Amino acid sequence: ELGLFFECSSLKDVKIPSSIIEIKPKAFYGCSSIENIIIPPNLKIIESDVFNKCSKLKNIEVPFSVTEIKSNAFTDCISLTSFNMPSSVLSIGIEIFKGCTSLTLVQLSNNLKFVTNRCFFHCTSLKEIKLPPSVISIGENAFSECCSLKIIEMPKNCEYTFKYNV
Numbered sequence: 001e002l003g004l005f006f007e008c009s010s011l012k013d014v015k016i017p018s019s020i021i022e023i024k025p026k027a028f029y030g031c032s033s034i035e036n037i038i039i040p041p042n043l044k045i046i047e048s049d050v051f052n053k054c055s056k057l058k059n060i061e062v063p064f065s066v067t068e069i070k071s072n073a074f075t076d077c078i079s080l081t082s083f084n085m086p087s088s089v090l091s092i093g094i095e096i097f098k099g100c101t102s103l104t105l106v107q108l109s110n111n112l113k114f115v116t117n118r119c120f121f122h123c124t125s126l127k128e129i130k131l132p133p134s135v136i137s138i139g140e141n142a143f144s145e146c147c148s149l150k151i152i153e154m155p156k157n158c159e160y161t162f163k164y165n166v
Helices: none
Strands: 013-015 036-038 059-061 082-084 105-107 128-130 151-153
Touching: none
Parallel strands: 013 036, 036 059, 082 105, 128 151
Antiparallel strands: none
């Protein structure tokens, strides 16, 4: 199923009205010219693939109403340099930042329990990440192909397998 603005290359800045409480999966998939997105304060879930392949996306403001970010939400957003995940986010899907090659700074939610499979796969500019104390598990290949990654600060009680993660 194609999203509402699927591969619409003319969109540059998007401000979603506050009356919107749901954005369907793939709504902005492949919108290659989007640079900035403001999400409404009533949104609870960022659905799968919503901003996947938005290659010029630089800035996104995620409101404190968001509790879940689903799989591939920001995959291949190659211009995204930083991401601040509000503490309201309790769960994330797999591969949410996969292929975000310009991503250098990520602040994860203080209430996140799991760093999912391939979460940061091929984030080649990511140099350092501090996982919040709430994280208890890191999924397979979470940091694979993060060739610039030098420091991962992990909570003491976190389960991980370096065989798959580094």
